[in-house]
Amino acid sequence: MARTVGDAALMxxxxxxxxDRSPISYAVDSRELVKATRAPSLKGSRVASTSDLGGLMxxxxxxxxxxxxxxxxxxxxxxxxETACPDLSDVPEIVRLTRGLLMVARHADKLPEHRAVLQxxxxxxxxxxxxLTSRDVARGELLRTRLWQRVREFLATRDLLITPTSAxxxxxxxxxxxxxxxxxxxxxxxxxxxLTYAFSVLGLPAISIPCGFTSQGLPVGLQIVGRRRGEAxxxxxxxxxxxxxxxxxxxxxxxxxxx
Numbered sequence: 001m002a003r004t005v006g007d008a009a010l011m012x013x014x015x016x017x018x019x020d021r022s023p024i025s026y027a028v029d030s031r032e033l034v035k036a037t038r039a040p041s042l043k044g045s046r047v048a049s050t051s052d053l054g055g056l057m058x059x060x061x062x063x064x065x066x067x068x069x070x071x072x073x074x075x076x077x078x079x080x081x082e083t084a085c086p087d088l089s090d091v092p093e094i095v096r097l098t099r100g101l102l103m104v105a106r107h108a109d110k111l112p113e114h115r116a117v118l119q120x121x122x123x124x125x126x127x128x129x130x131x132l133t134s135r136d137v138a139r140g141e142l143l144r145t146r147l148w149q150r151v152r153e154f155l156a157t158r159d160l161l162i163t164p165t166s167a168x169x170x171x172x173x174x175x176x177x178x179x180x181x182x183x184x185x186x187x188x189x190x191x192x193x194x195l196t197y198a199f200s201v202l203g204l205p206a207i208s209i210p211c212g213f214t215s216q217g218l219p220v221g222l223q224i225v226g227r228r229r230g231e232a233x234x235x236x237x238x239x240x241x242x243x244x245x246x247x248x249x250x251x252x253x254x255x256x257x258x259x
Contacts, residue, residue, distance in 0.1 A: 097140025165221030217253030
């Protein structure tokens with residue numbers, strides 16, 4: 001959405017804040033968001049690091065390697081980094097149940113007339129949502145509440161949690177999803193979305209920033225997750241990483257080869 005962390009903070013400062021049209025909005029001092037990127041620092045920050053959500057994910061080897069180098073940048077910048085992760089074992093079921101409900105809300109009315117032109121995966125997800133029972137929906141909300149409490153308790157003694165943004169490098173645009181990880185075929189399961197969905201489903205602030213490239217010149221993202229309403233801390237950390245490893249002027253190798 002933005003070329004630099006500073007630009008992302010500026011955009012967020014315009015978007016954020018109390019608005020009666022959104023019942024979940026809340027008051028924010030937008031100046032603090034921009035200010036955070038002008039005084040970037042990781043010194044003394046307590047940071048938890050997990051490449052695979054505590055073993056929940058299968059991660060591409062090159063993505064893991066690039067991510068581990070990014071973790072080293074955090075340490076060099078003065079952060080106190082530990083390998084740790086809250087219990088996220090319920091995420092797959094939460095994704096299945098809450099995503100199905102969301103797809104029904106957004107797309108169920110389109111199926112009768114537009115099924116033939118809708119993306120296959122979208123139709124499949126919507127139909128899975130339509131098959132949910134009220135008990136399924138209730139269970140999804142209960143699981144999400146329990147997950148929230150576990151993550152809240154975990155972050156009570158940490159300032160940030162960092163993960164890769166995606167389990168795989170970018171795949172060809174002609175593909176709907178990655179076909180393999182580390183040479184092993186993978187299906188259409190939603191595992192690829194767990195890294196980000198695990199935290200967006202809780203409403204926690206998070207940012208994805210570039211942190212390196214694979215041997216093929218494909219970009220790898222770093223996700224920084226903060227505590228509830230901790231947007232300024234997330235932006236401050238992202239800006240500190242950007243200062244240590246700038247990317248705005250960098251042209252990805254794959255783009256250079258295509259010219």
